[in-house]
Every structure is written in C-alpha cells, then in structure tokens.
Amino acid sequence: MKRDEILSAAAGVFAQHGFRGSTTRRIADAAGVNEITIFRQFGSKEALIREAMQHITQSAGLETLPDVPADPERELTEWSDSFMLHLRLRNSIIRKTMGEIEERPDMSECASYVPKQASNDLCHYLAALKRDGWITEKFDPKSAAAMLMGAIFSDAMGRDMMPEVFPQPLERAARMYTRLLLRALGVENGARKTTSKHSKRPKQLSA
Amino acid sequence: MKRDEILSAAAGVFAQHGFRGSTTRRIADAAGVNEITIFRQFGSKEALIREAMQHITQSAGLETLPDVPADPERELTEWSDSFMLHLRLRNSIIRKTMGEIEERPDMSECASYVPKQASNDLCHYLAALKRDGWITEKFDPKSAAAMLMGAIFSDAMGRDMMPEVFPQPLERAARMYTRLLLRALGVENGARKTTSKHSKRPKQLSA
DNA sequence: TGTGTAAGTAAGTGACTACTTGCATTACCT
DNA sequence: AGGTAATGCAAGTAGTCACTTACTTACACA
Numbered sequence: 001m002k003r004d005e006i007l008s009a010a011a012g013v014f015a016q017h018g019f020r021g022s023t024t025r026r027i028a029d030a031a032g033v034n035e036i037t038i039f040r041q042f043g044s045k046e047a048l049i050r051e052a053m054q055h056i057t058q059s060a061g062l063e064t065l066p067d068v069p070a071d072p073e074r075e076l077t078e079w080s081d082s083f084m085l086h087l088r089l090r091n092s093i094i095r096k097t098m099g100e101i102e103e104r105p106d107m108s109e110c111a112s113y114v115p116k117q118a119s120n121d122l123c124h125y126l127a128a129l130k131r132d133g134w135i136t137e138k139f140d141p142k143s144a145a146a147m148l149m150g151a152i153f154s155d156a157m158g159r160d161m162m163p164e165v166f167p168q169p170l171e172r173a174a175r176m177y178t179r180l181l182l183r184a185l186g187v188e189n190g191a192r193k194t195t196s197k198h199s200k201r202p203k204q205l206s207a
Numbered sequence: 208m209k210r211d212e213i214l215s216a217a218a219g220v221f222a223q224h225g226f227r228g229s230t231t232r233r234i235a236d237a238a239g240v241n242e243i244t245i246f247r248q249f250g251s252k253e254a255l256i257r258e259a260m261q262h263i264t265q266s267a268g269l270e271t272l273p274d275v276p277a278d279p280e281r282e283l284t285e286w287s288d289s290f291m292l293h294l295r296l297r298n299s300i301i302r303k304t305m306g307e308i309e310e311r312p313d314m315s316e317c318a319s320y321v322p323k324q325a326s327n328d329l330c331h332y333l334a335a336l337k338r339d340g341w342i343t344e345k346f347d348p349k350s351a352a353a354m355l356m357g358a359i360f361s362d363a364m365g366r367d368m369m370p371e372v373f374p375q376p377l378e379r380a381a382r383m384y385t386r387l388l389l390r391a392l393g394v395e396n397g398a399r400k401t402t403s404k405h406s407k408r409p410k411q412l413s414a
Numbered sequence: 415t416g417t418g419t420a421a422g423t424a425a426g427t428g429a430c431t432a433c434t435t436g437c438a439t440t441a442c443c444t
Numbered sequence: 445a446g447g448t449a450a451t452g453c454a455a456g457t458a459g460t461c462a463c464t465t466a467c468t469t470a471c472a473c474a
Binding site: 016017018020021092095096098099100101102103108109112115116119139140142143144145146147149150151152153154155157158160161162164165166167168173176177180181183184185186 | 223224225227228299302303305306307308309310315316319322323326346347349350351352353354356357358359360361362364365367368369371372373374375380383384387388390391392393
C-alpha cells in the first residue's frame with residue numbers, strides 16, 4: 001500500500017507550495033505514484049491533504065516540563081530549545097497553514113493543538129515556580145508564557161528571512177529568551193527565595 | 208484613472224486569498240473594473256501584485272522612539288501598542304506573504320523592511336537606556352528587542368486563531384509584554400539607577 | 415486454476431486561468 | 445467639432461486543474 005508514501009509526499013508538497021499549489025500531479029510525482037492512485041485512496045485532494053495534516057500533527061511529541069521544578073533555568077532552557085527545534089523543523093508548513101486560516105479554517109484548527117498544549121504546560125510550570133517559592137513577585141503566568149513562546153515562535157518563523165534581527169548564534173537564542181524571562185520573573189542564581197511547604201513534594205498535583 | 212482602486216483591491220484580494228488565489232477576475236470584480244483594464248494598466252497579474260505590495264509597504268508609518276529616554280515605561284508601551292496595532296491591521300496580508308516566501312522570495316523581502324526598521328529603532332532605544340543609566344545590568348539589546356517584538360508579533364498573528372493562549376484583554380497585552388521586558392532589564396519605578404553623564408543630553412548621537 | 419485487490423495506462427471532461435484581439439463607448443481638453 | 449486617452453464589451457486562446465471512465469497488469473491466496 002502506497003498510502004503512507006502519498007501522505008508524506010502530500011505533506012512535503014504542501015509545505016512547499018500550499019494548498020492551491022499542491023496539485024495532484026505534483027503530489028503523485030513526489031510520491032512516485034500514478035495520479036489516479038491518489039483519488040482511489042483518498043477520494044479527493046482536499047481529503048488527502050486533510051489526512052496528511054492530521055498525520056503530521058499526531059506525530060508531534062513535545063518535551064515535558066516537570067511538575068516540581070528543580071532547576072528552573074536548566075529545565076526551561078531545555079524546553080525552549082526543544083520547542084524551537086520543533087517549530088524550526090516545521091516552519092515551512094506552519095507558515096503555509098497560517099497563511100490559509102481564512103480559506104481553510106478547519107485545517108488551521110488542527111495545527112493549533114500543539115501551541116495550545118505547549119502554552120498550558122508552560123503556564124503550569126510557571127505557576128509551580130511560584131507555588132514552590134522560586135518567584136515572590138506578582139506576575140501573570142499567561143503573559144509570561146505568551147512572551148517566551150512568542151519570542152521562540154517568531155525566531156523560528158523569521159530567522160531565515162531576516163537573520164540580522166535575531167540574536168546570534170541560533171543555538172543560544174532559546175537560552176537567551178529563557179534567561180530574559182526568568183529575570184523578568186525574578187528567578188535568579190538557581191536559588192529559591194522562600195522555602196515553601198511544597199519544596200520537596202507538592203501536597204496535591206493540580207487536577 | 209482607476210489605478211489606485213485596482214491597487215487597493217489587489218491588496219485586499221491578496222490578503223484574503225494569497226497570490227494563487229488572487230485571480231485577475233476576482234481583483235477586477237473587487238475594484239469594480241473590467242478585467243482588461245488590469246492588463247492594460249499593469250501588464251500582468253504578477254506586476255500588479257508586486258506594485259500593490261510596494262504600495263502598502265511604503266504607506267506604513269511606524270511610531271518613533273525618542274533618542275533620549277525620559278519615561279521608559281510610557282515610551283516603550285506606546286511604541287509596543289502602535290507596533291501591535293500596525294501588525295494586527297495587516298495580519299492577514301502578513302500571514303499570506305510569509306506563507307509564500309519559498310515561492311516568491313522577492314515579494315517577502317519588501318515585507319521585511321518594516322520589522323527590520325522596528326528592530327533597529329528598538330535596539331537603539333534599549334542601548335540609550337543603558338547609556339543613560341536606566342540599566343546597569345549586562346544584557347544583549349538584540350535579544351531583548353527580538354523578545355519584545357516576537358511576543359507582539361506572535362500575539363498579532365495568533366490571537367484570532369487561539370485567543371486562550373494570549374493575555375486578556377487585547378488592549379493591555381502590549382503593555383504587559385513591555386513591563387515584563389523592562390523587569391528583565393532591571394528598569395523599574397521610573398527611577399534611573401545612576402546619573403549618567405548623558406543624562407540631560409548625550410554627547411553625540413550615533414551616526 | 416480462479417478470484418480479489420492494489421496499482422498502472424490512456425484518454426478525456428468541464429471548469430477555471432492569465433492573457434489577447436477587435437471594436438465600441440465615454441469623458442475630457444483644445 | 446475633433447482628437448486623445450481611459451475604459452468597457454464580446455469573444456477567444458492555450459494551458460492547467462481536479463476528477464472520471466474504461467481497460468490492463470501484477471501479485472496474493474485458496
């Protein structure tokens with residue numbers, strides 16, 4: 001069965017040319033398959049590309065943040081790095097998908113799953129930082145999360161087009177954004193400000 | 208002469224449908240003009256859309272930041288607000304343009320003028336903050352600028368698609384990003400840390 | 415040996431696309 | 445009144461697109 005080859009070919013062609021540019025002929029050529037096989041397997045171009053999109057969104061695994069922070073700078077930097085890598089590997093297809101929200105809103109919806117998940121994870125982690133006494137100042141976790149993720153996202157999408165406006169080198173960018181955020185939140189030197197009752201183990205994990 | 212009506216119609220259609228979806232028929236209808244007039248005025252669809260893009264990039268005016276900071280939080284917040292507004296007003300066309308970098312790199316190039324300019328302005332302003340003693344800690348202006356602009360950019364592009372992940376309400380988002388950045392840089396309470404020799408007037412403006 | 419399934423070949427359909435040609439109309443300037 | 449430039453209308457061209465029909469090949473399994 002050439003289903004999988006067609007699916008990944010479709011994803012590749014879509015990443016390069018977008019929906020309208022993904023002609024069935026191009027996809028068939030890329031998959032090394034006769035054009036008709038596509039229609040027999042998927043019924044229509046629309047159905048094929050929809051399935052290809054779902055296929056790649058499901059295969060995406062995100063780094064997880066610990067429920068109990070132990071080393072905020074290290075943990076957050078690793079998470080940021082993996083998030084950046086994830087976005088950079090898919091930046092072409094993400095740009096295409098974002099460009100077609102108006103015309104194909106349902107396909108963009110399935111693409112928003114990953115960032116929503118990431119935002120949730122990050123918010124929880126930041127809340128845990130506060131809970132465990134790493135942060136004493138007041139702050140809005142959602143704003144902080146949006147700021148870090150936004151910086152990483154913009155970098156992953158825009159660096160190829162205008163490298164001058166982003167910090168060099170690429171490998172250290174995620175770390176620099178992360179450190180800026182931690183300084184904004186008042187987390188420094190790997191030292192906790194207060195010894196919270198949750199310091200070793202939180203009484204209850206949030207449901 | 209219907210040139211201008213055609214140009215703005217082309218920009219609108221492009222923002223909705225992208226390059227491939229911007230058929231000459233659609234543009235003509237949107238402009239209330241016969242399809243032929245387009246070809247007589249611009250020669251080809253490609254030339255028309257190129258001119259339309261240049262037209263709207265030139266008409267973009269960005270808020271300016273003062274050479275000598277007086278009230279960092281106020282000045283930066285106003286700048287962030289205007290930058291956010293600028294991007295939100297154009298988010299559809301920006302998404303389309305970004306989605307077509309691979310296929311039409313020259314058109315994307317002209318779109319990168321505004322962010323490059325903004326990044327420069329912001330970097331200079333942040334450097335001035337340091338020069339005038341508002342910031343004592345070490346920091347990389349480019350990273351800081353990329354972080355703020357990235358947060359604003361992502362918000363402007365993504366809020367419509369996934370409002371839950373961004374701080375509410377929209378009107379205060381730019382201010383929250385700005386305050387986070389200022390806290391990261393150690394600028395607080397509207398008070399200068401040191402009285403720099405440049406406090407009243409810098410000896411020389413950077414060329 | 416027969417049957418079913420996944421794939422290929424060849425040809426074509428109707429709709430749409432950028433762009434052209436030829437001719438008629440309008441509006442404005444002198 | 446006459447000339448000129450901008451615009452409109454009708455029709456058409458060559459190409460591409462998604463998708464279809466009808467027929468063939470290859471292989472697996474019973």
